Amino acid sequence: MVEMEFLKDLWGFLNVRKKFWLLPIILTLLLFGILIVLTSGSAIAPFIYTLF
Secondary structure, eight states: OHHHHHHHHHHHHHHHHTOTTHHHHHHHHHHHHHHHHHHTTSTTHHHHHTTO
């Protein structure tokens, strides 16, 4: 339930302060983080790291 509270707080901050332009940045960083975690132990990791 801690994650839900964090998401509610984050949405409340973005909504009150009208900082909706931060959403694409947060989502992009989240996707890159997931990509790095999921491919850290796989055979395709060297090919993904060459993209960056």
